[in-house]
Amino acid sequence: MNLYEFQAKEILARHGVPIPAGHVAESATDAEARANELPGEKFAVKAQIHAGGRGIAGGVRLAATPRNVRAIAEEMIGSRLVTEQTRKDGEEIKSVYVEAAVDSEFDLFVAVLVDQATGELTIIGSKSGGVDFEKQVKLDPDIVVSLPVSLDGTFSQSDGKAFLSKLGLEGELAERCREVLSALARVFVKIDASLVEVNPLTITKDNQLLAVDAKITLDNNARFRHPEFDLMAAESVIDEVEMRAQKDEINLVRMDGNIGMVTNGAGLALATQDILMDAGGKPANFMDIRTTATSLQVARGIGLLLADPKIKVLLINVHGGGMTTCDTVVEALAFANAHADRKLPVVFRAAGQNADYARMLLKDRRIAHEPVDSISDAVKRAIALAA
16 A cells, blocks of 8 residues: 555654655645745645656646645646556546755655565665656666665664765765664564655755655555554545455556456466566556455456456466465356456466366356467467457
C-alpha cells in the first residue's frame, strides 16, 4: 500500500526526520488558511496522489501568496493528474499538501529498500536527486551508491562514513545526514515497509537538511501486524476492481493493455508480462493468484477480467504447485465463463501439478481454448488474437 506524501512525512517526522512545515488541505479555502499558518513568503502546493512524477506533470506548483495558494488548489482539487506512473486517465486529486517553500542549495536522493540481487536490506543514495533523478539514472547508473544495512536497521560507522563521502558530505552535515539515514532505516524495519524514499533530501542555502518529498510503500503481506495503518488504508484511493480481487486472495494491478493475464505466483506473472511486452503485446493486468485462493475466489478474479471491455483475450499461464494446482484454475475458468455476460478467446498453457488433468478438464467442460506448450508460443498466439 502506497501512502500519500503527507502521511509519509508524518511518520518520518515522528522518528526525527526533519521536514518543511506543511499541512494537508481538502478544499481551496482550507489551503489558503493553511498557507497563512506557515512561515516564509513562498509556498509549494502539492497534489496528493499515490503515483510519482508529479513535479514534471504539473502536480507541484509554487505560490507567492496564500491567495495564490487558494487559486492553485482550486484548479487541482477534483481534477485528474496524469503522470508517467499513473494509468492513462490519471489519478483524481482529492487533497493538496501546502508547504513552506524551500530554498535549495543541492538535492540528494536516498531510499531504503531490499536489494533484489542480494535479498539484503540496503540504503541507496545519489548526489543527483530531484525531479529528473530517474532519467539521470537511466543515463548513468553509476550515480547511485549503496550502503548495506543490518536487519535491525543499523549500519557500521565506517560504511556510513564512506557512503556519505560519496554523496559529497563531510563534517557536521554528514553527521546530521547519518542520523537521517538511521531514522529512515529504523522506520523501514519498524513498519514493515517495502520502500522508504526521500527525493529530494535537500540541503538548503542556510545549511538545513530537509526531507522535501517522501514516499513510503507498506508491505501488504505484513499489514495484519499494523492495525495502526487501518485508517490510512480506508482513506487511500484504491482501485475498486483491484480491491475486490484482494478480497478474493488475488493480487491484481490493472494496466492499459488488451490481453488479460491469469497467472499464479508473482515471479511467473512478472516473467509472462515481460515476455509479452518484449513481443509487442500489451497486458491489461498483473495477476498473482495467492496459494490460499479457492477455485471460487479464482473464478471471481477471472470474472473481473471477463467484465473488462478493453480485454480481448485471456492468456492463462499457470504452474501447479503448493496449494494452487492447474485444475483449480480450470475449474475457476469454467465457473467464471458460466456466469459471465461475454466469452473471450482463451490461450492456455500449464505446467506442474495436475497440468495434464487440467488440459483434460478443459475439454470435458467444453471450454473453447487454444492449448500451447511454451510461454513464448502462448504470448505469440495471445497477441495475434488481440490484434
